[in-house]
Amino acid sequence: MSTEVKHCVKSSMPDIFKEIKDWNDDMRSWPNLMYGDIYNYLIRSKAVDGETMKNFKSLQSYNYFQSANVDKILHFNATDNKIFMKASVQSSQTVSRLNDAYVMCTGEGAVEQAWCTCMAGLGLSCSHVGALLWKIEYAVRNSMTGVSCTDETAKWNRGTTRNIEPKPLVSIQLKKTKLGENTMGNENVPGLRDTPFYVSKEEFKEAVNASPMLPLFEIKGTIMNKSFKSNPSVRTQESIEQVHGEHNDLSSCAKCVQFLSKYVFLTDSQVVRLQTETTLQSKSLLWKDCRKLRITASSAHKVPVKETTDSTNFIREHLHPKFVGNKFTKHGQQGEIDAKVYLNSNGHQVQEKGICVSQQENWLSASPDGIFDGQTLLEIKCPVPSSSWSTLDQLFESGKYDVGKDENGDIVVKEKGSRGIYLQVQLTMYCTGLKQCKLLVWLGVDEHKYIDILYNETYVNNQVTRLKTFSCKKTSTCLVNEIQDDRLMMSKAFVKFMHI
Incomplete structure (x- = not known):
């Protein structure tokens, strides 16, 4: 104008x-x-x-x-x-x-x-x-x-207006608002394309037959009826020859080996460069894509322990996450910032790191909160106070948190805690090559606790073996198929980094 x-x-x-x-x-x-x-x-x-x-x-x-x-x-x-x-x-x-x-x-x-x-x-x-x-x-x-x-x-x-900045189409997910959904409080900006509801024609028909909407699909002459009765115009997934081999280890299936070499395996220099290029962590598309292709230290406790346990939900949420955060994650993010400011102001050095891919096992990665004084892993946890506790001593004594007290009254981290903190810390030390960790449980400047954790080699070896088996038999096949069928899209930053 x-x-x-x-x-x-x-x-x-x-x-x-x-x-x-x-x-x-x-x-x-x-x-x-x-x-x-x-x-x-x-x-x-x-x-x-x-x-x-x-x-x-x-x-x-x-x-x-x-x-x-x-x-x-x-x-x-x-x-x-x-x-x-x-x-x-x-x-x-x-x-x-x-x-x-x-x-x-x-x-x-x-x-x-x-x-x-x-x-x-x-x-x-x-x-x-x-x-x-x-x-x-x-x-x-x-x-x-x-x-x-x-x-x-x-x-x-x-609070009903927010800064709206242009974004690339690949970072925008268009969706119709659900009835009754409060869009004004939704700060979510979804990422890449999600998994389609139906992968095959048979899956679509099975869902319709079990739906109360079936009579609508049976009305002749309608588009719904034609889509339900017609044959696919392209070959279905079942008609495509499957070339996956045995999955006894990561090298036993030629198709998966080709995929891993192209998307997952890194040189030592790439491992180091990735740590510096993804220091923004969750704000980096490259960080998000690299995590999708690997089992991460923070999600390892969700991996099914038994091979007979259905892993569909875990893999789907891992590849196409729908959880984008809530008041607890926001509390944790702000608490982590406050804790680092406190540490730096008291003479400590906290080095920021991006995603750390294990040099021994490229299918495994971790994203540390920082490196404390040059040689110690820093992990920060910020629990949210509730009606049942207001101090860390009350939380530790409740027995409901991963950090508690032993029979001598000493503060310890449980190996089988429900939040998987011990497993996360041990795997992160494995990926970073560090041998000690300082766990900081943070409520504020006047209320926080330090717990020192040493590297447990025997424990880590057992967990890595279990997770490697899961990655080989469950994850790798799904990754190959998702990429091949164009359901899992990689960002330009990832394509450029991997020279794809």
Whole structure:
């Protein structure tokens, strides 16, 4: 928009909005605006030419609201039962420009006039105005306004917009919002393509036959019926000749060996370079891809112990993770940052590391929290206090945590703890070549404990043997098939690093 046009649009602002100076942030005074009020204004009210607006396109402004493009709403209460609302709304075409939307309505929610600084705002019913209205409607519908508004819900008004930056398509997963899903609190930015629901035609038919939707698929002449009854236009996976050999060890299957050589096996120099190029860890696509192709120290405790145990769920979650974090993981991430700041401020040196692939077993990796004073592994755990404990001594004495006290009252880490901390620490020492670890259990500057753990070679050898068998017989075949069938996509950073 040119400077002249901007000035023209700005000068066209109704005087009634220009005169307001004292805008307030108080959701308790918001109007009781509902869906019908939005429809009446955008569709049935009169436009500047005296005709009904019939601005059906503006109803799409709900997407603006769902996409968190609406900033904090401010209001002004006039003396004649009029309430004026305003908010900045992010433009759909660029993330660097904000449009100011204004609305005048009654306390009961009837919208009387609106205006916006965008080009279409002169027509009094642009999508930015609609987005502002939808945010008010959402708050009213969920009882977040009026006398029931609390300090916690009031924070929602300030938190429904976030920084939106352009991302490559490979890093975006498009999905339809589920009924009742709270998209405003979803900070998840999903990664690469997920596993399709049905791999084969037979799997699809089996699912439909067991579904209550089967009668819909049996209606002749419909697309659903044709998709259900038709034959695949390409060869099914079952018709493709399987060339996997025996999986007694990692070298017994020629197809897997070829895959491992291309995607998994690294030279010593690549192992070292990978540690420095992935120091951002979870923020690095290369780090994420390298983890998917390997058993990791942090997930090793989830690997089924018995060969007869079904490993489908573990492998699927490992290759196509759906868990993206919660309040506990956020607490742990912040606690790790605080702990490192504390250590550095007290004269210690914490060296950051990325993914550390075992030089002996390239199928195994670990991502240490840091190297403590040059020769000791640092592992930081930040448990979240609950109603049953508030101090670390109470947590250790409860017997429900991986760290506890032995019969002498000494603090120890359990080998078979439910969280797998001992296994994680031992495998991380194996991958990094270190022989000692300092486990820091952190609640804060005034509440933390150090536990020294020595490398247990016998224990590690037994665990590596077990995990190697699992990798050979279970993981490698799935990895090959997922890559071959284009269900597991590697990032450009990974392709470049591996020279694929």
